[in-house]
Amino acid sequence: xxxxxxxxxxxxxxxxxxxxxxxxxxxxxxxxxxxxxxxxxxxxxxxxxxxxxxxxxxxxxxxxxxxxxxxxxxxxxxxxxxxxxxxxxxxxxxxxxxxxxxxxxxxxxxxxxxxxxxxxxxxxxxxxxxxxxxxxxxxxxxxxxxxxxxxxxxxxxxxxxxxxxxxxxxxxxxxxxxxxxxxxxxxxxxxxxxxxxxxxxxxxxxxxxxxxxxxxxxxxxxxxxxxxxxxxxxxxxxxxxxxxxxxxxxxxxxxxxxxxxxxxxxxxxxxxxxxxxxxxxxxxxxxxxxxxxxxxxxxxxxxxxxxxxxxxxxxxxxxxxxxxxxxxxxxxxxxxxxxxxxxxxxxxxxxxxxxxxxxxxxxxxxxxxxxxxxxxxxxxxxxxxxxxxxxxxxxxxxxxxxxxxxxxxxxxxxxxxxxxxxxxxxxxxxxxxxxxxxxxxxxxxxxxxxxxxxxxxxxxxxxxxxxxxxxxxxxxxxxxxxxxxxxxxxxxxxxxxxxxxxxxxxxxxxxxxxxxxxxxxxxxxxxxxxxxxxxxxxxxxxxxxxxxxxxxxxxxxxxxxxxxxxxx
Numbered sequence: 028x029x030x031x032x033x034x035x036x037x038x039x040x041x042x043x044x045x046x047x048x049x050x051x052x053x054x055x056x057x058x059x060x061x062x063x064x065x066x067x068x069x070x071x072x073x074x075x076x077x078x079x080x081x082x083x084x085x086x087x088x089x090x091x092x093x094x095x096x097x098x099x100x101x102x103x104x105x106x107x108x109x110x111x112x113x114x115x116x117x118x119x120x121x122x123x124x125x126x127x128x129x130x131x132x133x134x135x136x137x138x139x140x141x142x143x144x145x146x147x148x149x150x151x152x153x154x155x156x157x158x159x160x161x162x163x164x165x166x167x168x169x170x171x172x173x174x175x176x177x178x179x180x181x182x183x184x185x186x187x188x189x190x191x192x193x194x195x196x197x198x199x200x201x202x203x204x205x206x207x208x209x210x211x212x213x214x215x216x217x218x219x220x221x222x223x224x225x226x227x228x229x230x231x232x233x234x235x236x237x238x239x240x241x242x243x244x245x246x247x248x249x250x251x252x253x254x255x256x257x258x259x260x261x262x263x264x265x266x267x268x269x270x271x272x273x274x275x276x277x278x279x280x281x282x283x284x285x286x287x288x289x290x291x292x293x294x295x296x297x298x299x300x301x302x303x304x305x306x307x308x309x310x311x312x313x314x315x316x317x318x319x320x321x322x323x324x325x326x327x328x329x330x331x332x333x334x335x336x337x338x339x340x341x342x343x344x345x346x347x348x349x350x351x352x353x354x355x356x357x358x359x360x361x362x363x364x365x366x367x368x369x370x371x372x373x374x375x376x377x378x379x380x381x382x383x384x385x386x387x388x389x390x391x392x393x394x395x396x397x398x399x400x401x402x403x404x405x406x407x408x409x410x411x412x413x414x415x416x417x418x419x420x421x422x423x424x425x426x427x428x429x430x431x432x433x434x435x436x437x438x439x440x441x442x443x444x445x446x447x448x449x450x451x452x453x454x455x456x457x458x459x460x461x462x463x464x465x466x467x468x469x470x471x472x473x474x475x476x477x478x479x480x481x482x483x484x485x486x487x488x489x490x491x492x493x494x495x496x497x498x499x500x501x502x503x504x505x506x507x508x509x510x511x512x513x514x515x516x517x518x519x520x521x522x523x524x525x526x527x528x529x530x531x532x533x534x535x536x537x538x539x540x541x542x543x544x545x546x547x548x549x550x551x552x553x554x555x556x557x558x559x560x561x562x563x564x565x566x567x568x569x570x571x572x573x574x575x576x577x578x579x580x581x582x583x584x585x586x587x588x589x590x591x592x593x594x595x
Contacts, residue, residue: 028246029187031180031204032236035059035106036211038066038083044211044234045089049096051250054236055187057097058179059086059106060209064491065553067173068316068420070110071147081111082170087119090168094120095129098167105158105179109170111148113137114437117170132439134161136171138432147318147420151311151427154278155198157436157446158182164438173314175277177205184239192279192449199282199304200243202275207247207265207299208235214247214265216255218564220484220571227254244300246292257295260484260501263538267497269488271544272458272533274305276312278429281305281455285535309452310426317423319555320381321388321416325396327376330406334362334374337404341376344403348395349387355379355557375410379557381419388416420554422491460531460544462515474576479521481583483509485567492556494548494563496570499540506539508578513541521573522566524548 032054034044038061041047048057061083074081086108097104109116117135124131136157143149150173159182161169169182184190184201207214212232216222222229233253238246247257255261266287273285281304288301329337338358346354357377366372378396382388393413400407429448436444482505487496498513500506519526529546549556549563560566 134166155181180205195304197243480571
């Protein structure tokens with residue numbers, strides 16, 4: 028097998044994770060994922076200020092403390108920290124090695140950046156074969172730009188086992204392993220619905236390791252003595268993160284999530300097997316970012332009686348002062364009746380303004396809000412002083428033909444190897460979503476009132492302006508109930524903000540899960556969203572907290588016999 032650890036799930040993850048993974052146990056490859064939709068915007072703005080930037084500079088500081096150790100132990104490093112400038116980061120690594128007195132062979136992958144003068148950034152999501160070519164060319168460190176997150180794991184596995192384009196099942200299995208460890212500690216107990224059941228209460232989960240085998244099967248684990256846990260449920264949670272239907276699209280393979288089998292393989296070890304792959308589409312996803320304008324926010328505190336009328340007064344006053352266009356008002360009823368202190372008696376009125384005119388969105392708006400302090404509702408107060416507007420970005424996803432992107436591996440020798448696109452592709456239509464109306468289970472069984480989270484876990488996240496919400500049951504009997512009960516209509520009742528939106532629902536029986544894709548929930552996406560939870564990270568926990576009629580015969584918490592296998 029090849030042991031691949033991941034030390035970073037985003038730009039800003041635990042700084043010391045690289046050292047923790049290198050020192051904690053055996054590894055063959057150490058990866059780091061730094062790129063998210065928001066990160067590409069951040070790097071794009073960096074590059075506007077300095078064309079020599081555009082990569083994750085934090086990675087260089089992390090590498091400084093552990094490059095020598097990795098070289099001594101033969102651990103190869105693969106990262107997408109190159110962002111918009113992989114060649115620049117590769118050069119910076121060579122300079123760092125010279126300063127440290129080390130000899131390092133650096134390769135990088137390029138070609139993802141597309142010429143789009145109408146955009147801040149435009150990058151195709153490349154696959155894993157460029158990474159494999161760099162490793163085959165002797166690289167100790169491989170730097171990429173925008174590849175799929177899972178490719179950081181798939182590439183080393185290709186290099187180890189010599190997989191070709193037609194080894195679809197193996198590629199799909201490694202893709203699942205890559206998806207599972209790409210977000211770092213999220214698979215070892217981080218952000219886990221049942222964190223109170225973890226051995227250390229979720230205080231400091233260790234970072235994950237994937238042991239990938241020649242057939243693409245894998246074991247997800249972590250180094251001994253590190254916190255958190257690796258269980259079928261922690262792995263299920265991460266497998267449901269930011270996915271859509273059962274067909275998980277990638278540039279090298281379409282991975283069928285409805286074929287994954289998970290089984291406990293010992294303490295902190297979960298085996299991933301049975302994964303099937305299909306030919307990839309003939310197009311690549313392209314992430315495009317643009318500056319969307321400017322935005323500003325002010326929050327009013329509304330205490331005591333007549334909260335709706337107070338909010339209406341503020342709305343009318345601000346619309347008169349700055350105009351209606353671009354204004355958004357959100358009233359958060361955090362107040363409690365007959366409260367004994369100001370905070371618990373207060374609601375919050377969040378006011379947002381987005382505009383292409385920086386001046387209107389800036390002091391003209393925030394000063395108008397402050398000017399109401401002595402001329403509005405009784406008890407008028409705000410949470411912040413007036414401030415200037417800040418720019419916001421918009422992320423959109425497009426597609427381009429695989430043969431239109433110059434995927435190139437630049438080897439440590441300087442040789443440039445062109446990575447040919449797959450010759451075997453297939454059109455991929457959308458998976459058919461499933462709704463169950465009326466529920467397939469009867470409504471006449473005895474029930475008890477309680478939070479849905481007693482019987483189900485959830486994991487949610489963002490994809491541009493859409494959100495996904497995966498919900499899994501903790502037992503077979505729980506899933507028999509959940510899959511019939513949690514319909515689109517029920518979701519709209521429990522989460523009213525989803526009711527006017529297009530929502531697609533998918534069943535994943537092998538994971539005892541139902542996944543929802545909620546289109547447009549996040550508006551222009553994380554960088555431009557004014558939603559309280561702009562990345563939908565807490566959406567699953569909101570759903571779990573809703574009080575519903577639970578079947579009385581289903582006990583809360585884990586089943587009496589803890590599940591060690593999720594069967595297909």
